[in-house]
Amino acid sequence: MNTQQARRCVLYARLSVTKEESVSIARQLLSCRRYAEARGWEVVGEFIDDGVSATANKPEDRKGWAALLAATDFDAVIIWKVDRLARRVLDFLHADEALQKRGAGLVAVEDPIDMTSPQGRAFAVMLAVFGEMEAEAIRARVRAARAQLLKDGRWAGGGIPYGYRSSTNPDGPGWVLVKDPERQPWLTEIVGKALGGATVNAITTWLTTAGAPLPEGSIARRKSGATGWNRQTVDGILRNPVLAGMTPHNPGRPKSAKRADPFAVFRDETGEAVVNETLAVITTEEFRTLQMLLDSRSTPQARKRSEREPTSPFLSRVVRCDDCDVFMCRGTNQKRPVLYCPSCRQTMSRSAFDPYLITRLLDERGAEPLGGSTVRAHWAAAGNSDEARREILLTQLASLRVRRGVVGRYFDENRVLLRWRDSAAEQPSVPESQSQDRRP
Incomplete structure (x- = not known):
């Protein structure tokens, strides 16, 4: 595809999270329309992926890009910058290959790339490399900042565990985690029942019947008329290492893997888990025993065959x-x-x-x-x-x-x-x- 001869084009825009310094979807599309108008090209479609991370989602797995590839009768795709399409070199090359197969070319408004020549393709790959390096640098800065907060004993943010609340740091800036006097007795009872042999379902029923206060910000609290607990919430509470005074921390874990490893916690220079005794309701050994109990009950294959529910x-x-x-x-x-x-x-x-x-x-x-x-x-x-x-x-x-x-x-x-x-x-x-x- 020769970009000088293209007459019919589609526009593509992507944004992970709207921030003050980010270029909005509307601004990206406006820049792409102006580019097409300046070249005398006809815009026959616009496709967007809003709120979609290029690091976590390959182009072919995004709804907007998949719809673009399913469209017909265009010979150019205009994007604002290369990193709007992909932040990994391999993802960029796969996306470009998909366009080549249908005889279409890629054009970036802010990155002067020409995908019709070997030199242009090499330059485009270099831009994709820089985009991948930038994404990794951002991740490294976030990991370093979080590690420093944890080292200072401060709360790094995120969902507050049940039975706790955030409070201003008495020893400096930021916030720290402290026990919530309203929910702490309920938390102690939950853990005691689980260590005593009660199942997650039994504890869930007891919490609902007893009218225990739900976690702050719980999805269940936002549902109209919903006042009950669910087993996923209870299971998550029992798997949180804060029960033993430890802080969940695994920089290499995917963001979506919320319970990948309950023992992925913040550790000191010697590799020992850092324990805040003021937050603990059980010992680290009791926490380990609790996880073994939960795992033995949550895996269907671990039960007797006569106790398993038949599935298709x-x-x-x-x-x-x-x-x-x-x-x-x-x-x-x-x-x-x-x-x-x-x-x-x-x-x-x-x-x-x-x-x-x-x-x-x-x-x-x-x-x-x-x-x-x-x-x-x-x-x-x-x-x-x-x-x-x-x-x-x-x-x-x-x-x-x-x-x-x-x-x-x-x-x-x-x-x-x-x-x-x-x-x-x-x-x-x-x-x-x-x-x-x-x-x-």
């Missing part, structure tokens, strides 16, 4: 957690089927997820050829066999991942990252479980 094998070893890159496991939550990540513990309810996948499979791939017939025909022949249905789904999938999002009452399809196989690729073979059903 339809998505067994099919869905990966986008944060941890591991297969999500089958399980139940309050007797409802879910998928959960064994590493970061994120969950996805299957009550809506399974029907959503089936609908998309039949609507988008039903007419695809499969074993001398079509996907839809084989699906009908599979009947109610979840194993046979799983084999059909696997013939069409390139990848299926679930990322974190707001977990609530309603199904959020934006958490689902689904890619089908290339239709032009070699036709997949018929599932073995149905091959015997084929007529000669």
Whole structure:
């Protein structure tokens, strides 16, 4: 694509978080429109990803960029700067490759790049390198600032644990964590019951029945008429290392992995966990015992087979957690089927997820050829066999991942990252479980 000859273009803008120094989506699009007008190009579409991090989300996994690639009849994409598209070199190259395949080129308003020549492409890659370096520098500064706050014994911000509150630092600037006199007795009782053998569900029921005050800012408090506790909240309270006076701290942990490791805590130069005795309600050994109790009860495979809730094998070893890159496991939550990540513990309810996948499979791939017939025909022949249905789904999938999002009452399809196989690729073979059903 020669940028001098392009006549039809689309605009793309992205912003992670609106700040005073950031360039808003509207300003990015305005600059791109002016550029197109100056070149005499026709703008045929505008696509945005607002509130989306380029570091945490690849271009192909963003809703706006995916919609752009699905559009037709354009030969140039105008962005404000290279880092609006990607902050990793590999992500930038993959995005540019996707545009090349459709004969489109990339133009940046503030970065004078020309993707039609080897020199221009090399310069664009250099800009992407600098963008990646800048993102890493920002992360390093944030990690260093947080580490210094913790070293000084100050509160580094974030969600305040149940049973505690923030208070002005009596020894200097900033804030410190102190016990909340209203909720501290409830916290002590919660921990005591858990160490005594009570299950998370039992503690949740007791808290609701007893009318225990909910955590400050709890999602449950904002729901109209909702006054009860939920097991996820209780489980999170029991897994917080502040119970033993330790401070959660793992600079290398993904932001979304809220409970990746309860022992990822702030440590001193010798590697020993820093313990603030004034905040502790149990010892570090008791905290370790508590985590072992929780883990033994939260993993379905750890229970006796007779005690497990039966779940459908339809998505067994099919869905990966986008944060941890591991297969999500089958399980139940309050007797409802879910998928959960064994590493970061994120969950996805299957009550809506399974029907959503089936609908998309039949609507988008039903007419695809499969074993001398079509996907839809084989699906009908599979009947109610979840194993046979799983084999059909696997013939069409390139990848299926679930990322974190707001977990609530309603199904959020934006958490689902689904890619089908290339239709032009070699036709997949018929599932073995149905091959015997084929007529000669």
